[in-house]
Amino acid sequence: MDTDTTKIQSLIDKHRGLKKNLIAILLDVQESFNYLPPESLRQVAKSLDMPLIDILGVATFYRAFSLKPRGKHMCLVCLGTACHVRGGQKILEEIERKLGVPAGENTPDGQFTLETVACLGCCAIGPVVVVDGEYNGHATIRKVGPILDKCAKPKKSGQKRKAGAKPAGRRGGRTARKK
Amino acid sequence: MIEFILNGLPVKAEEGWTVLETAKFYGLEIPTLCHHEGLTEFGGCRLCLVEIGEPPKSKLVTSCTYPVEAGLVVRTDTNRVWAARRMMIELMISVAPGSKVLQDLASKFGVTRVRFTPRNEECILCGLCVRMCAEQMDGRAIGFQQRGHKRKISTPFDIRSEECRLCGACMYICPACQLRCQGPNAETALCNACLTMDPTCLEHYDELQCWMYDAGRCGTCVREKKS
Known part of the structure; x- marks a missing residue:
């Protein structure tokens, strides 16, 4: 805990402890802990001399921040208008089924966090699934397996998935779309 | 002093006053929920909407946050304003039907139906x-x-x-988290028990001829005119 405190303090000092840098500080904390621990928010509030509730207002307002621990890999499914029209909802359902958790939750093994987004700004390649910052355009239900497998390699359950998903690789997905 | 037109009459206001403050100074009643003397303005409840500008290009603004300016034309009781206020009351009642303040406003402004599913919360986020x-x-x-x-x-x-x-x-x-009075229809989302009372006016009077003007008008004339 003590190391965490000094770590957070160094992040705050990096931004010179200025109130206007609150979001930058929170982003740094989020990056190093993968979420915003309650203790870190208290410390930020104390160092910046701001009410804790204001910090929480910012931290809960932006989707970039999470108060719950997140999985190792971030899986974003776009449900914006363009992606919705092209079947984003079905892709989300498929991913929910594959990971076994509803949107907004972590998988029990802590590997994935599944989130939905309203729009990623790349509607031309919709439906879009973003895993660890990598944009997978023209996603189909068949492509979901390989997309998830790309980052979940050393997993026992991942192998089962891989075996099942291989025939429906990139080519399979494409032919399915042409039909 | 800033001169502008309020409900067709030339009025004078101090520099820095809002439209709401000026209206109060001249005895005009504008309903508010999120406004409170001694607190900063929020402009969130949208009940104090007034119409500014000339009709084809007129727009609705919150009077509690709108500072007066010279040559402004403000109308506080047009049909458009009332329709907007009714809508806001309807929306807020659907969120917090338990509030007496909101139920009273609904009866006063003739909101007789709630078309939204009641959420039965105790907060309208007025801040x-x-x-x-x-x-x-x-x-x-x-x-x-x-x-x-x-x-x-x-x-x-x-x-x-x-x-x-x-x-x-x-x-x-808080205007929302208190019990509403137990009217005859208290189990529905909208009470409206006050509406079943006899109206105080049977005819439509001009704004300045209404003798309920100072005390807060009953709203009968606007209701009658609309239906």
Whole structure:
């Protein structure tokens, strides 16, 4: 805990402890802990001399921040208008089924966090699934397996998935779309 | 002094006054929920909407946040304003049907139906308690969290805040979290029991001829005119 405190303090000092840098500080904390621990928010509030509730207002307002621990890999499914029209909802359902958790939750093994987004700004390649910052355009239900497998390699359950998903690789997905 | 037109009459206002303050000074009644003297303006409840400008290009603004300017043309009781206020009341009643303040407003403005599913919450997010806590009590224990349909007012992490002194000012000022009077139809979302009383006026009177003007008008004339 003590190391965490000094770590957070160094992040705050990096931004010179200025109130206007609150979001930058929170982003740094989020990056190093993968979420915003309650203790870190208290410390930020104390160092910046701001009410804790204001910090929480910012931290809960932006989707970039999470108060719950997140999985190792971030899986974003776009449900914006363009992606919705092209079947984003079905892709989300498929991913929910594959990971076994509803949107907004972590998988029990802590590997994935599944989130939905309203729009990623790349509607031309919709439906879009973003895993660890990598944009997978023209996603189909068949492509979901390989997309998830790309980052979940050393997993026992991942192998089962891989075996099942291989025939429906990139080519399979494409032919399915042409039909 | 700034001169502008308020409901067709030339009025004078001090520099820096809002339209709402000027209207109050001249004895015009504008309904408000999120406005409170001694607290900063919020402009969130949209009840104090007034129409500014000439009709083809007129627009609705919140009078509590709109500073007066020379040559402004303000109308506080047009049909458009009333329709907008009714809509706001309807929306707020659907969120917090338990509030007496809201039920009274509904009866006063003739809101006789609620077309939205009642959510039965006790908060209309007017932000009065947040400002009361921060500005008057210097507590800063509660605030807005989340956004969109999840937006709520709460303490940090939803546990008792260290800053909270249990002064109760937030509950004192809240327009939504109190019991409504038990009218005959109290089990529905909209009470409207006050509407079944006899109207005080049977005819339509001009704004300045209404003798309920100072006390807050009954609203009969506008209702009659509309139907």
